[in-house]
Amino acid sequence: MIAYVALFRTSARTVLAYRMAFWLGVLGGILPLVALFAIWGAMLGGGRTLGGLDWPQMRAYLLVTFGTGALVAAYGDFRMANRILDGRVALDLVKPVDFQRSRFAEALGGVGMELLSVALVAAGWVLISGPVLVPHGVQAALFAASLISLVPLKFAIMYLTCTLCFYTQNYVGLFWARETISALLSGALVPIALLPAWLQAISALLPFASVVSTPALIYVGAASGTTAVRLIAVQVLWTAVLWFGARLAWRFAIRRLTVHGG
Amino acid sequence: MGEISRILWIYRRGLGAHVRSMMEYEADFWLLVLAGLLQQLVGLAFLGAVFAQVPALRGWTFPEAVLLYGFASFVFGLAPLLFDGLWRTAWLVNQGELDYALVRPYPVMLQVSGSYVGMQGFGDVTVAACMIGWALVRVDVAWSPLTVLIGLILLASAAAVRISILAASTAVAFWLHAPHSGFAMAINQMGTLARYPLTIYGLAVRGVLTLLVPFAFTAFFPVSWLLDPGRNWWAALVTPVVAGACVVTGVRIYHRGVRRYESAGH
Numbered sequence: 001m002i003a004y005v006a007l008f009r010t011s012a013r014t015v016l017a018y019r020m021a022f023w024l025g026v027l028g029g030i031l032p033l034v035a036l037f038a039i040w041g042a043m044l045g046g047g048r049t050l051g052g053l054d055w056p057q058m059r060a061y062l063l064v065t066f067g068t069g070a071l072v073a074a075y076g077d078f079r080m081a082n083r084i085l086d087g088r089v090a091l092d093l094v095k096p097v098d099f100q101r102s103r104f105a106e107a108l109g110g111v112g113m114e115l116l117s118v119a120l121v122a123a124g125w126v127l128i129s130g131p132v133l134v135p136h137g138v139q140a141a142l143f144a145a146s147l148i149s150l151v152p153l154k155f156a157i158m159y160l161t162c163t164l165c166f167y168t169q170n171y172v173g174l175f176w177a178r179e180t181i182s183a184l185l186s187g188a189l190v191p192i193a194l195l196p197a198w199l200q201a202i203s204a205l206l207p208f209a210s211v212v213s214t215p216a217l218i219y220v221g222a223a224s225g226t227t228a229v230r231l232i233a234v235q236v237l238w239t240a241v242l243w244f245g246a247r248l249a250w251r252f253a254i255r256r257l258t259v260h261g262g
Numbered sequence: 263m264g265e266i267s268r269i270l271w272i273y274r275r276g277l278g279a280h281v282r283s284m285m286e287y288e289a290d291f292w293l294l295v296l297a298g299l300l301q302q303l304v305g306l307a308f309l310g311a312v313f314a315q316v317p318a319l320r321g322w323t324f325p326e327a328v329l330l331y332g333f334a335s336f337v338f339g340l341a342p343l344l345f346d347g348l349w350r351t352a353w354l355v356n357q358g359e360l361d362y363a364l365v366r367p368y369p370v371m372l373q374v375s376g377s378y379v380g381m382q383g384f385g386d387v388t389v390a391a392c393m394i395g396w397a398l399v400r401v402d403v404a405w406s407p408l409t410v411l412i413g414l415i416l417l418a419s420a421a422a423v424r425i426s427i428l429a430a431s432t433a434v435a436f437w438l439h440a441p442h443s444g445f446a447m448a449i450n451q452m453g454t455l456a457r458y459p460l461t462i463y464g465l466a467v468r469g470v471l472t473l474l475v476p477f478a479f480t481a482f483f484p485v486s487w488l489l490d491p492g493r494n495w496w497a498a499l500v501t502p503v504v505a506g507a508c509v510v511t512g513v514r515i516y517h518r519g520v521r522r523y524e525s526a527g528h
């Protein structure tokens with residue numbers, strides 16, 4: 001356990017050491033949000049609703065999708081991918097710690113700063129464009145639960161993509177393919193209810209919606225009561241499937257490892 | 263003239279060599295091309311979902327918005343195809359690895375910019391060209407040889423603006439010394455705003471995109487001219503001028519940066 005705490009701490013300190021880069025990354029993440037705000041604002045003016053969301057709900061929805069996008073991102077899949085690609089993973093394999101848990105500890109190390117950055121951006125946003133919806137009582141608790149369960153889920157998705165590096169021997173393509181598919185099917189660009197039926201069907205078969213759409217819908221109150229509980233259960237189920245699926249995939253992928261040099 | 267054609271020839275050779283080395287990782291190559299394709303299709307799906315709900319967005323119809331989106335994506339796709347090496351600037355400065363480039367008899371900026379090819383650009387440009395084609399059949403443009411000529415000039419100007427912003431923003435690494443281009447990434451994310459009609463934004467965002475980081479000239483003003491040359495005649499005049507100014511500024515900032523380069527690493 002101590003080993004994982006050490007990894008957690010190192011990772012948290014790395015984020016602090018490259019503060020400038022971290023904050024610029026946050027800044028870069030806000031800009032697409034400006035475009036989404038402008039477009040949905042133009043569409044939802046005059047009290048219209050789309051997919052069951054009105055403009056105040058949509059504003060909150062977009063802000064939550066920004067937040068979920070910023071979480072578990074600072075650690076960076078590229079760091080893990082590079083370990084695999086340049087062969088340093090061989091050293092990890094002889095260390096008496098579990099590879100998957102170690103990477104998870106590192107990912108958690110960044111979450112604190114990420115939560116802080118999301119809170120600051122949200123506060124700034126409220127200052128500039130007025131108050132945002134806030135859930136109360138049970139709904140707030142449900143939102144907190146969905147937010148907590150998205151952390152291991154998002155990590156598991158990232159980890160599983162990195163494992164594929166053993167086969168492609170490069171990561172850029174994998175990264176972009178995953179980011180693109182997830183942008184559409186997670187509800188980050190458009191609430192899933194507004195997608196064509198066939199895309200909704202595909203989205204329902206994949207874990208991406210659990211990372212973005214679930215917490216956002218619960219936050220704005222579009223999913224409540226048993227619906228919300230069911231969505232959170234789906235999150236937990238996906239986390240379990242992907243966490244153990246990744247273990248299995250790792251066992252196969254590791255056989256493909258060839259380390260040259262020395 | 264001979265000098266310029268020599269430079270272009272070497273540049274093409276450099277890019278070719280890199281494409282060959284990328285083909286070594288064949289699975290990743292195809293994934294990147296596919297990712298580029300997908301990314302544009304996702305953008306299109308987003309526009310489709312928006313226009314399934316409203317007939318026009320601040321006066322822009324669906325085909326017009328697709329034309330704007332396609333134009334912007336085409337211009338943005340050219341950057342990874344031809345100048346993606348600029349993104350390596352930060353790493354080269356941080357590691358002190360620019361020495362090689364300094365001793366060769368060839369512009370340093372071009373050596374860096376031509377040292378990498380972003381394969382997703384192939385996908386970007388292909389889908390963007392299809393979007394432009396699809397939209398041009400559906401929008402009302404008064405075609406004449408002059409329209410085509412000015413249109414091509416505007417396309418070239420838009421690309422020049424885009425690449426100059428990229429060069430200037432990545433050159434900031436010469437001052438920041440960080441190993442990655444966080445600043446450049448933030449600036450270039452701003453470009454995603456330029457894919458939608460500028461009129462949907464507030465005054466502040468419009469001002470930034472027109473005067474400060476002129477992404478508005480990478481798509482909005484050229485396409486506005488094409489759709490309504492009568493009312494936007496000035497856009498055809500201003501865009502090439504802005505492009506010229508951007509190229510001069512971008513190259514100058516990059517060279518000023520190179521002169522600060524210390525080779526020691528950071």
